[in-house]
Amino acid sequence: MMDSVDFLLRDWMDLDDIEEIGRLCRAAGNFRAEEVNVAQELGLEWLAQKEKSGYHFLLAEHSKRVCGFICYGPVPCTRWSWDVYWIVVDPAWQGRGVGRALIQEAEARILKMGGARIYIETSSQDNYQGSRAFYSHLGFNRQTSIPDFYGPGDGKVIYVKIDVTSGPGDLDEQKPNVKVKEMTDV
Numbered sequence: 001m002m003d004s005v006d007f008l009l010r011d012w013m014d015l016d017d018i019e020e021i022g023r024l025c026r027a028a029g030n031f032r033a034e035e036v037n038v039a040q041e042l043g044l045e046w047l048a049q050k051e052k053s054g055y056h057f058l059l060a061e062h063s064k065r066v067c068g069f070i071c072y073g074p075v076p077c078t079r080w081s082w083d084v085y086w087i088v089v090d091p092a093w094q095g096r097g098v099g100r101a102l103i104q105e106a107e108a109r110i111l112k113m114g115g116a117r118i119y120i121e122t123s124s125q126d127n128y129q130g131s132r133a134f135y136s137h138l139g140f141n142r143q144t145s146i147p148d149f150y151g152p153g154d155g156k157v158i159y160v161k162i163d164v165t166s167g168p169g170d171l172d173e174q175k176p177n178v179k180v181k182e183m184t185d186v
């Protein structure tokens with residue numbers, strides 16, 4: 001990772017950012033058009049309802065240009081489980097700490113909001129190998145996989161990071177391992 005990074009994280013968006021989300025997803029090269037549409041629809045949901053949408057966004061920005069984003073939210077009907085729905089970094093910015101900053105800031109915010117289980121689902125296919133390695137590297141544990149979930153030969157792999165320093169305190173069998181880092185900008 002670079003010694004000094006020069007991007008900002010923000011937790012708000014405007015309409016122009018919906019196009020930026022689409023641009024980043026298309027540039028990533030591993031999402032189908034319908035998946036890109038879904039990412040943008042979640043952004044539109046957030047614009048319409050903010051946190052009542054059930055989605056939270058963080059955008060990484062450099063020189064007023066979006067270079068990465070993460071979308072996450074609480075899993076309905078659970079006491080403390082949250083999903084990371086999307087994380088994408090502009091290829092020109094990959095490998096420079098943007099993804100780590102996005103995940104760590106999301107983790108800190110989830111913990112503050114009482115979350116204690118953070119789940120990420122991804123594909124088992126080869127073009128997601130880098131993403132799976134990234135999640136493992138950042139302390140997410142591969143919990144399970146479901147063969148052929150997305151399609152023939154395309155399984156779902158579920159990662160989880162667990163922390164019990166916040167959230168309901170009656171399940172003491174789990175050990176905390178989510179690092180909280182305060183970061184309004186980096």
Ligand SMILES: CC(C)(COP(=O)(O)OP(=O)(O)OC[C@H]1O[C@@H](n2cnc3c(N)ncnc32)[C@H](O)[C@@H]1OP(=O)(O)O)[C@@H](O)C(=O)NCCC(=O)NCCS
Binds near residue numbers: 090099123131133134
């Ligand atoms: C996965 C992704 C978000 C990672 O973002 P990034 O900004 O490149 O990651 P970072 O530079 O912050 O890397 C953080 C750490 O993970 C490690 N890492 C990142 N990619 C890795 C890989 N492919 N293999 C192993 N380790 C990796 C880095 O070495 C770094 O380690 P360090 O902080 O200890 O030095 C980015 O590659 C991406 O957008 N991919 C395409 C979209 C995608 O597939 N998203 C996930 C959908 S499920």
